[in-house]
Amino acid sequence: MDALISRLFSSEEEELYILDCLAYFMVFMAACTFVTLLFENVPYGRYATSKYGFPVNVRFAWFVQELPAFLLPLCLVVWTSAAKTSLLPNQLIIAMYFCHYVQRSLIYPFLIRGGKPTPFASFALAFVFCIYNGYMQIRYLSHYAHYPADWVTHPCFIAGGMFEYVSGANFLGEITEWAGFALAGHSVHSSAFALFTTVVLASRAVAHHKWYLAKFEDYPKSRKALIPFLL
Template sequence: MTDIFTAFFGSEAEELYLLECMSYFMIFMAGTTFIALLFENVPYGRYSSSKYGFPVNVKFAWFVQELPAFMLPVYLVLGTSATQLSQISNRFIVAMYFCHYVQRSLIFPFLIRGGKSTPFASFMLAIVFCVYNGYLQIRYLSQFAVYPANWVTHPCFITGCVLWLVGFLINIHSDHILRNLRKPGETDYKIPVGGMFEYVSGANFLGEIVEWSGFALAAHSIHSAAFAIFTLVVLSSRAVAHHKWYLAKFEDYPKSRKALIPFVY
């Protein structure tokens, strides 16, 4: 069947070219973001500021901003031709994406306890990114990505899947630890302990970086690589900022704990 995207672009070649341009633009934005984050932290949570717009309730913000990353791909899978989803490798990689965003958009926001409001500018940028990246990743995987018949047994695919799973579990477990730091009614910050927090300050960020790096290795495309690079830039900056903040706030913060990479950095 002809879907609205094919009809809009006139040919699949034109849309595929757009997807490639979007990937390179995301890499360019990763570089730009890296430079910007050298001078200022991402304005969210403990770094929120009124200069980035009025505050948005944190649960509402997380739910609404992440939802397009789930809903648009659902349409791309169910409402378009999605010809490449007949291939088992494509289905596996798309399933990785959906596992993350089902948890992130439909479960995680409703588990948040307390938490500071999100500035409106950060909220809107997150929505734009989720729409942009959701279309980029799932449109390519569902309509254009062609893999060898034995790709599911290739070392890159297997290693990527293992990395994705390890990162996914680290991310979920680290979020669980952070949620349970405070007892009901408490508002003060505490030192996270347990899991990968024994080794790094940004355990949740490490998990997500590993997760999308594995996704990129399994998907083996410029589109997935762009996503992994952008994730690395943004979340590594957050991890470093958190680490510096913890060291400044707590005199007894573990000195052996690193920011993002255990025993290294």
């Protein structure tokens, strides 16, 4: 795989420049997505519509669209001269990434019961995004990211029980997860992914909250959508 990468980029400096460009482009796309989601929900799950293409079985869609986010990074770690994977900070941050996508791609799809089919456009865009982000995150972490030796000496942990306060505690958890990933990764690449995730999931949390309030008369009016006591 090193031979393929060497054909694509003339030097490590060029590849790192491309990785930076990919990250900044993701920040730009996060801004565009934020504006779009002010007017329309992400078209999958309960918000799926036929105008975004023919339906794809939801379990198949989740498995296939998320799989590149696991397989491509695995190839980058195993079949390239990933110089930074011998360092503990890099190992831990890469492990954070893989823990998420092992569950998301290899476990979660087979736990789905029922569920609306996914429109093809959403499925295809998610597939492309997982390739894009999987390469950007793990190539940077495995080959370029450098952290001081004491980077992992002050870990922090977060407690649960947030569903009493917000409707989208699961979304808040994932936003927090990737915010922590971005802080640990300390790069524009991980920060871009965290920002993009926040934009999409915050919109979905607000949409779910409105749906619950409209659907259930006894739904707690004091409960917020995403951020306790605020939003």
